[in-house]
Amino acid sequence: MATTETVETSRNKLAEASDTPLLSMRNIHKSFGSLHALRGASIDVHAGEIVALVGDNGAGKSTLVKVMAGVHRFDSGEYYFKNQPSNISSPSDATASGIQTVYQDLALCNNLDAVQNLFLGRELIGPGIFARRVRRAECEVRAREVLTRMRLGNLSLSRPVGAMSGGQRQNIAIARSILWKPEVVIFDEPTAALSHSAAEQVASLIRSLADEGLGIVVVSHDIHHFVVNSTDRIEVMRLGMNVASLKSADVTGEQVVNAMVGGNEEVNLAG
Template sequence: MTSTNATGTHGAVLEESVPTTDTALVELRDAGKSYGNIRALHGIDLKVYSGKVTCVLGDNGAGKSTLIKIVSGLHQHTEGEFLVQGETVRFSTPREALDKGIATVYQDLATVPLMPVWRNFFLGSELTKGPWPVRRLDIEKMKKTADEELRNMGIVLDDLEQPIGTLSGGQRQCVAIARAVHFGARVLILDEPTAALGVKQSGVVLKYIAAARDRGLGVIFITHNPHHAYMVGDHFSVLRLGTMELSAERSRITLEELTNHMAGGAELAALKHELSQVRGVDVEELPEEADLQVGAPQPN
């Protein structure tokens, strides 16, 4: 059962888990994006389900940023179809995507470092009270709501008045996730949330990604780290040079296979013979092409 309370301007507080359905919350069918003569993305098939973490991996220039921009409404696709809960859409602005329940947490987090935590939580969607035209900020309600929502995600801060810039990178990421959930997100796009974090803080962020999934959200986790992806992912898609090189459920791929795909294992396998002619290069540990097939039997 889903409980909803009116909040701000964009949606409802998700106090209970969102019920899962067989219909994908977000789906791309043979989607692509061209900038003039440059084809940045093409042939992309992607489904995001409620209560699942879909990991999109790829190196720099693979097309991850373009994919984010299409799903978040920043750019429009030029090929294929884009569906939200089975309905074909073409967003003109990120606000339209947000109205459909798609929220994006970028690497810069869109926060103001010197503002208090509670102000950042409601940044751009402040609650007000009193008659127009002398309405004023409802500071107490915003503080109380921010504290409750953070605690619902398991985040306990001693002082919501402290500047958000004094929090650790992991804590800031978690505040941004809790903010997106509060404002009605059903699909949460996370852009490299662990890229600039240490091991401990990365673990904190991964914990809250799992918490968002357990609350019924569909999560798109963009990362270049296969180990982080494998800890929380349910489905893995690897992009390379604007195309989908791999799409596999967790049960059909091992961490080693995923790492090989991310590391360009296919290219290394193809070059194994040439590398073997170079003195001082040990090619014994390089993967064979057969080893890179998803679900291929592993050596004993």
């Protein structure tokens, strides 16, 4: 039987583990020619949490997540993934490490169906027509598994995604990102251009991924709905730097917007 002391020790270890970020970027600088886009930006992402990255146009949000996803190399700073200095220097490195991105344009092929889109570029393909048919069957089984896990069991596997609604397309893009069991998923504007109910559904899907222990980063301008209601922490960026770190439950949309535009330097409620 475990003594009180060992129980206490394992509790402390657990607390320590959840305090250690899954992914941590510190003091990141990135220039494009003479344009200094990131000037010491930082972000931590823990397993099981949703971190919103907000800021005005040009604040550096996309640049920061592109560095995270291996699209851009950073000039200086520190990038740790699972406590190790990251050696991610391309999008395929990021994918292989367990970091997936759902881009704003979703990068779906409209003329292909859900299964083809889910496996685009990484089809389980073998030689010959027979093998191909078997692979398609395997892909359908895996697609159905992942969609069922996302409670999207009713989504058609064979309709071209171009004929689907914005919300359904967003769901397919999310399904594609989690098919390969990532540990961190980055979303760029997941609720933009969606109806209120489709946005709510995407928000609850993102929450269920966090509940499974994934670390989630969401770039969003949807401050008053998604950001304040459906995330855990908010990093506010301005001119390539972090200007506020907020707990979503503690702030109003107005306070977040004030922090974004520099109207209220007092806002810093994160404990």
